[in-house]
Amino acid sequence: MSAHPPAWHPDPTGRHEHRYWDGANWTDHVSDRGIQGTDPVQPASGMDALDRAMVIGNEGDPNRIREQIHGDERGRRYRSANIGEAGFQGGGTIFTEPILVVNQKAKLIELNNQYSVFDQHGQQIAAVNQVGQSAAKKVLRLVSSLDQYMTHKLEITDRAGRVALRLVRPAKLVKSKVVVTDGNDQEIGRIVQDNVFGKIHFTLEANGQPVGSIHAENWRAWNFNIQDAAGQEVARITKTFEGFAKTMFTTADNYVVQIHRALPQPLNALVVAAALTVDTALKQDARGLG
Numbered sequence: 001m002s003a004h005p006p007a008w009h010p011d012p013t014g015r016h017e018h019r020y021w022d023g024a025n026w027t028d029h030v031s032d033r034g035i036q037g038t039d040p041v042q043p044a045s046g047m048d049a050l051d052r053a054m055v056i057g058n059e060g061d062p063n064r065i066r067e068q069i070h071g072d073e074r075g076r077r078y079r080s081a082n083i084g085e086a087g088f089q090g091g092g093t094i095f096t097e098p099i100l101v102v103n104q105k106a107k108l109i110e111l112n113n114q115y116s117v118f119d120q121h122g123q124q125i126a127a128v129n130q131v132g133q134s135a136a137k138k139v140l141r142l143v144s145s146l147d148q149y150m151t152h153k154l155e156i157t158d159r160a161g162r163v164a165l166r167l168v169r170p171a172k173l174v175k176s177k178v179v180v181t182d183g184n185d186q187e188i189g190r191i192v193q194d195n196v197f198g199k200i201h202f203t204l205e206a207n208g209q210p211v212g213s214i215h216a217e218n219w220r221a222w223n224f225n226i227q228d229a230a231g232q233e234v235a236r237i238t239k240t241f242e243g244f245a246k247t248m249f250t251t252a253d254n255y256v257v258q259i260h261r262a263l264p265q266p267l268n269a270l271v272v273a274a275a276l277t278v279d280t281a282l283k284q285d286a287r288g289l290g
Contacts, residue, residue, distance in 0.1 A: 010129035012161035014114065015039060019161075026161045041161075065101050065122040068240045068256055088262055090119060094126045094156065094164060094272050100257040102128075102275060115276065117156075126164065128276055131155050156276060165269065167277045180273040189270045191277065204274065206266040214274055224278065226271055228263075235259045235271050237278060 008031060011019040016030040016039060028038045086098035094100060099120040115128035132153045156165040163183035169176055175193040182188055189206035191214070204212035210229055214237075217223045226235040240254045257275040262268075 010131055010155060010157075012127050012129075012157040013041065014116070014127060021161075063122075065118050065120070068101055068103075068254060069099060069120055086120060086258075092119070092123075092125060093158060094276075095268055096262075097125065098259050100125075100259075100272070100275060102255040102257065104254065117276070124159070126156055126158055128154055128156050154277060165273055165276070167273055169277065178273065178277050180270060182269075188266045188273070191270065191274055202274070204267065204270040206270065211267050212270065214278070224274075226274060228267060234261065234263055234267070235275075237275055 006023045007021055008018040009021050011017065011030060012026065013019070016032050018031040019041075020027045020029040020031075026041050028040050030037055030039045088098050090097040090099075094117060097119045101118040101120070101122075102115050103118070104115050114130065116124055117126035117128065118124050130152060132151075151171045152169040154167040155163055156167070158164050165183070165188075166181045166185065168179045168181075170179070174196055176191075177193065178191040180188045180190065189204060189211065192203045192205055194201045194203055199218065200214075200216040202214035203210050204214065204226075212226060212228050212234070214224050214226050217225060222239040224237040225233050226237070228234050236258045238256050238258075240256055255275065255278075257272075259268075259271060263271060
């Protein structure tokens, strides 16, 4: 974000629609539905801003995170990823953690995609926000499913509010494509859908060359394995069941991502981007297909 001029951006704390970036730091100036106000980036309680946003609902409950990863010992109320020990030591960012838990913010009506990203210990390490939506597009989301054919843009910010990745899924008719750039808008690569029928398959491309691929393991595209160019599995995406009530009455989707080993760039960034955009790329009318 240091290369970006002062401007309003999606609030990285998740508490407001927008927060003002002064060119060097996030300020206390916020905006909701065009009405400006102030809210300290660091809450008065001393709790980290992202930590406070994290505990709204149960998306960031450390016990819930553990259940998503390992299962629920009290009766398996949730479908978990059943992951054992991590393959390598994490470094505290989306690019260095072996396990990422991606939880969509639960809403009765989903007009703006928002996700929180946690490490295996339940610490929030990033936020994902959909940006650039017009009022007309939000109306379409409310009354129809036509927005699935339109352009979608996501920004991934770290705990300090810096943009780590930008993901753009251009307007589509049938197949999806996601352009992945870094915080300075330099293209890293692309995630390109290869087929429509059967088990969905994507190619990870960098400089026009394949560096990996994503393979759905069932027709509903709930679980994916990610392979490098040699066909070796390097990561796995598992959708976790969020509980009956949440499934029936909200639009939230939750995923656990396991990266088996430290990966070279640009494959590493594309694997992370795939985990954070696979739901948007495959969003369909029927719940569970995306």
